[in-house]
Amino acid sequence: MKLRLEEVIDEVIDALPSGQPFDLMSDVAIPVPILVIVHVLGVEPDRRREFRDWSEAVILSLNPFRSSEQAARAEWGSAQLTAYFTDLMAARRASPQEDLISDMVKLQADGAALSDDEVRVNLSALLVGGNLTTTDLIGNGVWLLLTHPEEWRKLTADPAALSSSAVEEILRFEGPVAITSRVTEAPPQVCGREIPAGQLLITSLHGANRDPEVFEDPDRFDITRKRAPHVAFGGGAHICIGAPLARLEAKRVLQRLAERFPALRLTQVDPPKWRTLPFFRGSELTCPLPDPSV
Numbered sequence: 001m002k003l004r005l006e007e008v009i010d011e012v013i014d015a016l017p018s019g020q021p022f023d024l025m026s027d028v029a030i031p032v033p034i035l036v037i038v039h040v041l042g043v044e045p046d047r048r049r050e051f052r053d054w055s056e057a058v059i060l061s062l063n064p065f066r067s068s069e070q071a072a073r074a075e076w077g078s079a080q081l082t083a084y085f086t087d088l089m090a091a092r093r094a095s096p097q098e099d100l101i102s103d104m105v106k107l108q109a110d111g112a113a114l115s116d117d118e119v120r121v122n123l124s125a126l127l128v129g130g131n132l133t134t135t136d137l138i139g140n141g142v143w144l145l146l147t148h149p150e151e152w153r154k155l156t157a158d159p160a161a162l163s164s165s166a167v168e169e170i171l172r173f174e175g176p177v178a179i180t181s182r183v184t185e186a187p188p189q190v191c192g193r194e195i196p197a198g199q200l201l202i203t204s205l206h207g208a209n210r211d212p213e214v215f216e217d218p219d220r221f222d223i224t225r226k227r228a229p230h231v232a233f234g235g236g237a238h239i240c241i242g243a244p245l246a247r248l249e250a251k252r253v254l255q256r257l258a259e260r261f262p263a264l265r266l267t268q269v270d271p272p273k274w275r276t277l278p279f280f281r282g283s284e285l286t287c288p289l290p291d292p293s294v
């Protein structure tokens with residue numbers, strides 16, 4: 001689907017005004033991930049406003065300090081997604097299409113050990129998992145590039161060649177997800193200390209991505225840095241399943257922005273107000289969500 005997805009992204013960038021300010025978050029960083037994932041899953045693009053609302057609601061369940069109001073909102077989002085996917089699975093069983101939901105219900109019909117709940121949970125994870133994170137990758141990236149003019153200059157000199165390494169450096173330097181967790185099986189040794197089996201470990205992806213033993217001068221933002229193994233998408237069996245998609249989206253957005261607006265600059269110089277949701281790094285959205293009809 002790469003070519004179709006790139007077209008979807010290009011339409012978003014082409015729709016930006018020339019010679020006037022635009023809001024990067026509401027005009028680009030929010031719509032791109034949601035438009036892309038609705039194409040992959042095969043859900044109706046004109047319901048994307050609701051998908052975004054449900055995603056923002058479900059994500060609140062990841063906040064250990066959530067208020068009872070936020071907990072209720074998270075449950076509401078989850079119930080909406082469950083109801084929506086239940087109906088859609090029935091519709092695709094009756095009339096399959098060229099999309100991921102049809103593939104999943106076909107697998108079930110062919111005897112795969114996959115319950116309806118498992119299909120729904122996976123579909124919800126795909127719909128929700130890439131929204132806020134990829135929005136933040138684009139938002140953090142453009143902010144970093146425009147506050148490091150030398151890096152922006154390098155990118156605009158050769159957008160096709162450098163957009164990919166720029167994305168990797170943004171992921172390393174200001175990754176949208178700060179931590180992940182693991183439960184120990186055998187008692188591992190960490191820094192010379194034994195951790196018992198069955199313990200929950202919280203691992204800092206941000207810490208690992210600024211490790212001076214792995215990255216030379218780790219606090220320097222450099223889009224031409226030699227490829228180094230950041231862990232912004234986690235690792236091992238549970239490495240982010242959406243990583244290739246997030247990379248495709250961010251790379252295309254940066255490349256097209258740099259080609260179309262080489263003189264792009266910020267209209268405000270205050271740093272973004274960072275999200276208060278723990279463990280996620282991105283700009284707190286003060287702008288309204290985009291109008292679904294646009």
Ligand code: HEM
Nearest residue numbers: 125126129130133134137180233234235238239240242246
């Ligand atoms: C810049 C964007 C993204 C970042 C930084 C990110 C980051 C992560 C991280 C750190 C994990 C945990 C991995 C681990 O514990 O080893 C994860 C898991 C996951 N991500 Fe992403 N993600 C992004 C985009 C996406 C997208 C676009 C999708 C879906 C289309 C997605 C779906 C998922 C799912 C389903 C999991 C769970 C995988 C599993 O447990 O096996 N993510 N992501």
